[in-house]
Amino acid sequence: MFDHVFKPCDIGALTVPHRIVMGAMHLNLETLDDGGAALAAFYTERVRGGAGLIVTGGTAVNGAGAGGPGYGVLDDEDHRSVLRRAARAVHDADGLVALQLFHAGRYALPGEHGSTPLAPSAVYSRFSRTVPRAMTEEEITGTVADFARAARTARELGFDAVEVMGSEGYLLNQFTAPLTNRRSDRWGGDAEGRRRLPVEVLRAVRAAVGTAFPVLFRMSGADLVTDGTPWQETAALAVALAEAGADALAVGIGWHESPVPTVQAQVPPGTWAGYAEGVKRALRGAGHGELPVIASNRFNRIAQAEEALARGDIDLVAMARPFLADAAVVGKSRAGRDASVDLCIACNEACIDRSFGTERVSCLVNPRAGYEREFPRLPARSSLTYRGRYAVIGAGLAGLEAARTLAGLGHEVEVYEAADEPGGQFRMAARVPGKADFGETVRRRVRELAELRVPLHLGHRVGAGDVHLLRTMDGVIVATGVRPRRPELPGLALPHVLDYPRAFADPDALGPRIAIIGGGGIAVDLAHLLTGRSSTAPTREEFLASHAFTTSSRTTPVAGTSGRPAETPRRVTVMRRSGRIGAGIGPSTRWVVMEELRAAGVRLLTDIAYQEITRDGVIVVGADGNRQLVDADHVVLATGQESERDVVATLHRAGVPFETAGGAAGTDGLNAVRATAQGLRAAHRI
Ligand code: SF4
Structure with missing residues (x-):
């Protein structure tokens, strides 16, 4: 079982025991005031669970590159000792660990380390909500040197490899995309200029650590933003990185500002493997086919990795969140206990959403994640x-x-x-x-x-x-x-009024016009269920098509948002007295579900007062004092719980x-x- 997954692979001088890489995750454990104890325990448990090569969360190569207050900076001796402890813990458990070298660029939060974020050009970022400052020549060459010094430090701290972070819209990726690189000097202007910084960084890193120390580069397979890196330039970058001495290319997908969801539950697993396969084909075409390529984003089962590896165009699969959901995802699968793995359900609620702030990252299905020391497993309590x-x-x-x-x-x-x-x-x-x-x-x-x-x-x-x-x-x-909590409202006893559990239990019993009173996560889920054109998730092809892809153009970056047609069997209205509909849904997911509801023609009403439920629907009064009837065959109450x-x-x-x-x-x-x-x-x- 899983013959392709459980085969060793060489990344430069490093032999990894199987084809699953534990991908980088920022955990907010990195800067806890515990000397690195929680981080070491987190990694140790993953190695014991079968992780082979672990890539750490990003460590900033300088102060300007930190992504937020929870990011460690390599200049800081305290953080270096945290990292040394993490590397030692992984080795003590018999694992391998690469340090990810990171610079957030315009995704750094303004005010962090006291300065305006740096970027190739001063192009506003919706993510950090700021206009960054264009880097000077000295700042760029200084950053190249910082990456090189960071790689040397990583080796001294005991890491087995480094991964240079050049995807997901961070600094090096900002240089490759015409959207954010408007420079006319040697660091921009044309395709060669735009890829100069990532290539120079890789060359400098290689020179700093020599040929025997493995260097991975995480590049963007598709930026999924308007004016992102064109596919031809992505392919050329892969070849240039191979020639500059990369030992493996990991392929990330999408930016934080992308209008296309990449890691949410709405994205079918394995959707993005085509981009990594495209990178591999480009490398083969240039005579670098032996360079390992690592696919990533939205694999949550080892079986999906096996399927992608069996196609023969990628060499490894990076999985990150699945290691939060189950530290033993690899070990259980290797032992034939695949069905016992706790699956990552791509909710993002305890991981990605928290990683943007300072709260400790954990997992909905595995609340021990990040708290391994507080809640040790039985052997520790023998x-x-x-x-x-x-x-x-x-x-x-x-x-x-x-x-x-x-x-x-x-x-x-x-x-x-x-x-x-x-x-x-x-x-x-x-x-x-x-x-x-x-x-x-x-x-x-x-x-x-x-x-x-x-x-x-x-x-x-x-x-x-x-x-x-x-x-x-x-x-x-x-x-x-x-x-369910019942509101005080005339008309509650009418026969077409029901609580949300009954609506979920039998959605087919509801008529074509439905008014939902309440606008929290349950109401949003219910509206999604009632307007869904099928009860199953879209296939990979349907998903790509709905976001303006076609199967044949899978390796062509797109700039569009969903082109999903608004044909649904029902007309649904979601109402909330005040505040945003779906306000409690995490920021990485809310925009995706709200876009789907809008595309499905769901009407969203806020800032209203409910007056009465009648046989014809719900009478509400808007902020302007106007009274209106929200016509409905059924009225569903989703007004909270007790x-x-x-x-x-x-x-x-x-x-x-x-x-x-x-x-x-x-x-x-x-x-x-x-x-x-x-x-x-x-x-x-x-
Ligand atoms: Fe996966 Fe949700 Fe757990 Fe994050 S919190 S690892 S998305 S199950």
Whole structure:
């Protein structure tokens, strides 16, 4: 199984044990005030889980290159000692690690390190919301020298390789794109001028570390912005980098400003492999076919990597977020336990969205990620001699997480769920087109509980009759979730008014005109479900076509946004009293789902007051005082939730200690990330 994946590969002088590279992730552990302990623990667990070559998150080669306050800078001795510790930890666990050398350019946040961000030209960045300053000749040559010095430092710190970051719209990529490089000196002007900086950086790095030290270069396969690097120039850059001494080319996709989603759940897995394959063909055409090419972006299963490798046009696959979701993604697959891997569901909520700020990166499906020291696995607690007996009430995400954690700690656990199926609110999300992996998460968690011999009692609502049972427990986790909150509004009792769970359960029962009261993430998901033209995610070809690609032009960069036609079976209106629709959805995903809703013709109404629900729909009053009828065959209430905690009175009667997690613990700011994290923490606390 996975014959192509589990074959060693040479990257320069380095032999990596298999074809999966753990791609760079900025974790916000890099600058924690712990001397690098959390970062070392994070990497150690991934190596023990089977990671071969790890690429660290970007380390800025100078102060101006830092992407934000959570980025380490190589000039800083404290950060160098963090990196030294990380490299040593990886080696102690028998892994390999490359340091990513990074310069954010115009993606640096203004004010960081006290200056305006630097860039090839002064072109406004929507991402950092600033106009950067065009670099002087001295600043450019100084940056080349900084990359070279950084590579030498990486070698001295014990790293096995470096990766030069030249994609995703960061500094070196800004130089290759006509959009951001308007220079007329030798660092711009024409194709050769635009690729001069990445090539010079690579040459300088190579000269600094010699031929024996592996140097990877992460280049952009497609910028996906208007006036991005043309494909011919991308191909020529690949060849020039090969000739300048690269030991491997990793191919990234898209900029932070791209109007085309690249890593969200709406993007079918493996969509972008075609660009890396195009790079490989360009290298072959120039006599450099032996240079390893690494595909990346939106692979979440080892089987997808195997399929791409088997096509023969790439040599390795970089996966990043899947190592957050399951540190043992490689090890489990190698052992034939592929079906037990916790899948990355591409929600971005605990990883990419946090990486833009300072909060520690973690994972919705694996809340231990980033907290390996706080929540060690059982072997680290081998002194645990007492096996307790615990009940978990509720089999939503919080309850499932609590149950697997307690069982993993060696306790006896029983799970009781009032519904006939596990998964809670997450089960609804799994019905939304493109979110099928959400359902897979629940299925895999249930399978894991079966492997851990945790009985799951479905259709059992714990109540007064269970006092005796509860008294046999050492403790209980209450993870009973939420129930929909009903607003105060005339007309709620009309027969065409229903709560959101019923709408999710049977969307086909709803008429062609639907008004949704409430504009949070659940309302957005529901609107997506109701207007989806099919219940399944688009294929790779459909996705590319909907974003103005054609299959044959897959290796041609595009500048367009979605050309998706607005033909949907329903007319849906989403309404919110005030604020933005979908405000709670993470920034890396909200724009994608909102674009899809707009393209599907969903009407979005905000800054309104609800007056009444009638047989014809909902009467609302706008900010201008005008009254209007939002006509609807069905009115769905998605107006928030309240905690479901009825069982607490029974627990008090039983006198058993308990902890709450997920929706039962409170609904303010509740989301799936918080629910799983609370499940983990409650299990350790009790
Ligand atoms: Fe994947 Fe979501 Fe976890 Fe990020 S938070 S690694 S996107 S599952």
